[in-house]
Amino acid sequence: MDVLLTTLTLTALAGAAFLLARRYRISLTRNIGPIVMSVLCAAAVVAFLFLFYRTPGTEIGVAQPIPFSHRVHVNVKNIQCEYCHPYAARSLDPGLPPVEKCLHCHKYIIANHPQILKEHHYHDTKTPTPWKKANYLPEHVVFNHQRHVRKEVACRECHGEVEHMDRIRGKFFYMHFCIDCHRERKANLDCWLSCHN
Ligand code: HEC
Numbered sequence: 692m693d694v695l696l697t698t699l700t701l702t703a704l705a706g707a708a709f710l711l712a713r714r715y716r717i718s719l720t721r722n723i724g725p726i727v728m729s730v731l732c733a734a735a736v737v738a739f740l741f742l743f744y745r746t747p748g749t750e751i752g753v754a755q756p757i758p759f760s761h762r763v764h765v766n767v768k769n770i771q772c773e774y775c776h777p778y779a780a781r782s783l784d785p786g787l788p789p790v791e792k793c794l795h796c797h798k799y800i801i802a803n804h805p806q807i808l809k810e811h812h813y814h815d816t817k818t819p820t821p822w823k824k825a826n827y828l829p830e831h832v833v834f835n836h837q838r839h840v841r842k843e844v845a846c847r848e849c850h851g852e853v854e855h856m857d858r859i860r861g862k863f864f865y866m867h868f869c870i871d872c873h874r875e876r877k878a879n880l881d882c883w884l885s886c887h888n
Pocket residue numbers: 755759761764765770771772773774775776787788822823824825826827846847850853854858859
């Protein structure tokens with residue numbers, strides 16, 4: 692899908708450039724130097740964008756201010772998602788745990804671990820932990836956790852096997868991801884009433 696779109700866009704751009712060159716009678720052979728330079732610049736921009744969106748953020752996960760591990764907490768220590776993301780079934784936003792919640796346990800568990808001392812620092816200075824967002828959904832999409840969680844769409848269907856991730860691997864949610872499942876589950880497919888505002 693994305694590869695197809697990119698190819699089509701590049702072909703269209705090349706075609707447009709060719710037509711413009713003809714229109715203004717720019718000889719392709721005599722101006723080969725600048726043309727090669729422009730093509731190289733365009734390629735560099737494309738490569739930059741590609742690499743930018745393929746940073747570790749989407750491959751191995753964004754680095755967080757405290758290296759919090761879902762694998763350790765969910766899989767090894769068996770803490771439920773809802774304990775830390777309590778609003779998933781009740782509101783649009785599942786919520787991230789405030790540092791007080793971490794300290795409920797970490798006042799006693801590995802209390803002198805350097806990363807836990809960082810939690811104390813955030814707590815004492817009343818600074819919300821600056822967690823970095825891993826998931827990306829375009830601004831104009833309304834996404835509602837409650838509707839999905841109540842219909843027993845499991846967290847993993849959208850977020851993958853979080854319980855095996857140390858760092859959350861970021862994800863860009865594209866529209867076909869939503870549509871495919873809505874079609875399969877016979878959920879609402881109306882664009883404007885439901886998903887876009
Ligand atoms: C002990 C607390 C805790 C538990 C249990 C927990 N989480 Fe988290 N979760 C966090 C914290 C803290 C963050 C923010 C830091 C990060 O992204 O790693 C987070 C981030 C996330 C994110 C990424 C949000 C974003 O867009 O950046 C998702 C998705 C998520 N959790 C899903 C789950 C799921 C699914 C479960 C259960 C399988 C779960 N979590 C269990 C604490 C927890």
